[in-house]
Amino acid sequence: MAHAHHQIVIVGGGAAGITVAASLQRHAHDLALDIAIIEPSSAHWYQPAFTLVGAGSYKLQNLRKDEADLIPEGVTWIQGAVATFAPESNSVTLASGNTVTYDYLVVCPGLQLNWAAVKGLDAFIGRGGVCSNYAPEFVEYTWECIQKLKPGMKALFTQPPMPIKCPGAPQKAVYMVADYLTKSGIRQHVDVKFLTQTPAIFGVPFYAKELVKIAAAHHIDVRYSHNLVEIDGVAKKATFEIVAGDKQGQRITLDYDMIHVTPPQSAPDFLKASPLANAGGMVDVHANSLQHVKYKNVFGLGDAASTANSKTAAAIRKQAPVVVRNLLHLIHKGAVEEAYDGYASCPLTTGYGRVLMAEFIYGGKPTPTLPLDPRKERLVNWTIKKYGLPALYWDYMLKGYESFPKHDTTYVDPAAPPA
Ligand SMILES: Cc1cc2nc3c(=O)[nH]c(=O)nc-3n(C[C@H](O)[C@H](O)[C@H](O)COP(=O)(O)OP(=O)(O)OC[C@H]3O[C@@H](n4cnc5c(N)ncnc54)[C@H](O)[C@@H]3O)c2cc1C
Numbered sequence: 001m002a003h004a005h006h007q008i009v010i011v012g013g014g015a016a017g018i019t020v021a022a023s024l025q026r027h028a029h030d031l032a033l034d035i036a037i038i039e040p041s042s043a044h045w046y047q048p049a050f051t052l053v054g055a056g057s058y059k060l061q062n063l064r065k066d067e068a069d070l071i072p073e074g075v076t077w078i079q080g081a082v083a084t085f086a087p088e089s090n091s092v093t094l095a096s097g098n099t100v101t102y103d104y105l106v107v108c109p110g111l112q113l114n115w116a117a118v119k120g121l122d123a124f125i126g127r128g129g130v131c132s133n134y135a136p137e138f139v140e141y142t143w144e145c146i147q148k149l150k151p152g153m154k155a156l157f158t159q160p161p162m163p164i165k166c167p168g169a170p171q172k173a174v175y176m177v178a179d180y181l182t183k184s185g186i187r188q189h190v191d192v193k194f195l196t197q198t199p200a201i202f203g204v205p206f207y208a209k210e211l212v213k214i215a216a217a218h219h220i221d222v223r224y225s226h227n228l229v230e231i232d233g234v235a236k237k238a239t240f241e242i243v244a245g246d247k248q249g250q251r252i253t254l255d256y257d258m259i260h261v262t263p264p265q266s267a268p269d270f271l272k273a274s275p276l277a278n279a280g281g282m283v284d285v286h287a288n289s290l291q292h293v294k295y296k297n298v299f300g301l302g303d304a305a306s307t308a309n310s311k312t313a314a315a316i317r318k319q320a321p322v323v324v325r326n327l328l329h330l331i332h333k334g335a336v337e338e339a340y341d342g343y344a345s346c347p348l349t350t351g352y353g354r355v356l357m358a359e360f361i362y363g364g365k366p367t368p369t370l371p372l373d374p375r376k377e378r379l380v381n382w383t384i385k386k387y388g389l390p391a392l393y394w395d396y397m398l399k400g401y402e403s404f405p406k407h408d409t410t411y412v413d414p415a416a417p418p419a
Contacts, residue, residue: 001097004078006036008327009092009102011082013039013067015047015313015393016108016302019320022072022400027324031331036076038092038100042067045136046393048313051169051349052386054133054142054260055176063390064136070398082109085274087295104327105295107276107283108302109268111165111311117264118160124233129258133173134165145258146177151189153257156238158228159196160264163282165303165311167203168346168358170196170262171211177260178218179351187219193254195226195240203310204364206413207348207356210375214350226252228261267304282306287362288338290323297330299323307342308362313393314345321402343367343407347385355381359407367407374411 008024010017017037024033044067052058071077080094091101113134115122124130131142149155155177159170174194181187194215201215201222202208215222225244229251232238239253266272272281276292283300284293287307292298301319303311319340326336342362347355354377361367368374 001099003099003101004036005101006076007034007102008036008104008106009100010035010037010106010108011092012107012109012302012304013037013041013071013077014044014108014110014302015397016110016316016320017106018044018070018072018398019316019400020106020108020301020323021075022398023320023324023402024327024400025072025074026400028328031328034076035074036078036100037071038078038080038082038094039067040079040081042079043136044070046390047165048347048393049386049390050133050136050139051172051176053139054131054146054173055180055349055352056143056146057352057386060136060140065394072400081270083270085271085276087275087292087298090297103297104330105298106323106327107271107298107300107304109271109304111163111265111303112268114264114266118228118231118261120231120233121261121263124231125261128233129236129256130231130233130261131258132261132263133169134263142173142260145260146180149177149181149186149190149258151186154191154255155193156254156256156259157192157194158238158240158259159194159198159262160227161197163280163303163311164262164265166346167310168348170194170260171201171215172349173260174220175214175218175348175350176352178220179354182218183352191221192219193221193223195223195228197225197227197243199224199244202358204358204360204366206360206364206366207358207375209415210356211348214356214377218351231259231261271304276300278306280306286338287342288322288340289326289336290319290340291326291336299326307340309342310344310346310360312344312346313397314359315343317397317404318343320397341409345369347381347389349382349385350377353379353382355385357381357384361407361409365409366411366413367409368411369405369407371408
């Protein structure tokens, strides 16, 4: 078995891994850092626009780049999957059996999609009206299913328990279909239900209040505390368990012609089983410094981190500079900064040409970037979502640039009672 050593090893070359590597190179070219990224996949997807592909507003092929073209110059790509972590000996083992040791470790392998956690889903996803915006292999099928909706049909949309990638994405899919049906003149003839395991439509009450109104305006039948547990793809029936309230523990079965499923998600199994994980399986880091709570030469960010922010690429845009500065502080024997405030952003596509830009920090405090009322759906936000953010991702964030307009942490909810 082969062995290698690198000063900084990054596990996962997705949004977080590439951003951290590129930013480190930009900050520290004079330090001649020895950085390696361990990443098994040859393809890198811009996942935030999957919602647009599923609504027929973006081409899937424009969201894929070769991983090889994104690995920053001077960074070593170890194409393989990490199987185990041994932080006491500063070492990781790959599925191949090879080992890699490090001085500093950055852990960002994202979330795992657990299709098999819903009975029948694995067998029927991608056919018979069962679609999902959550994976590149199925997202185009969402758009196919939407276009097949006819008067008298039933469309279901699901959301599993947290954690999930972009908690607003399941409802974005519902709004787009409702708007599509309105524009096609058949909205009132198609039954559209959104069934979510969560007790509210969105985790941030400031935005949830607006989203409830938007769902009502689209005539979407929203059911809370409903968790998808089984799909019968032959009979086209979906079964949900009610997880709270008077009917807790009961099950209901609904017919569908199309069902958009957001699969249950978790930390990847290899991380869950490691000494780096907290009880929930996520890499156990300090909420503001992103440094591991036990192993001080280890950092975690992105979807796999234990932090309570919303799992978004937007969060990584603000986390990566903190991780990079803290790695450099450690290399220079300095103290780490506790500088990440929990920022995340979820551009909620509420219809074609309309986006509500939800931006917030820890505690659900709204922190808009633009000086506009953040509760409003806007065309300008759609333009940012469809054109601005993909360019920002590929050409700015993944290239290690860091200066972005600041989000306004002093914003006050105009509807809040005076302090
Ligand atoms: C439908 C959908 C809509 C979304 N909408 C938005 C949005 O509007 N705005 C927004 O900001 N974000 C959105 N997101 C979320 C965003 O895409 C994620 O938050 C972001 O990609 C997470 O980055 P990450 O680097 O943590 O994980 P990922 O980008 O998923 O990368 C993780 C990497 O780790 C690798 N890996 C896995 N296992 C191993 C292993 N064993 N060893 C080594 N490497 C491994 C994977 O191959 C992958 O490349 C959306 C996501 C989806 C799916």
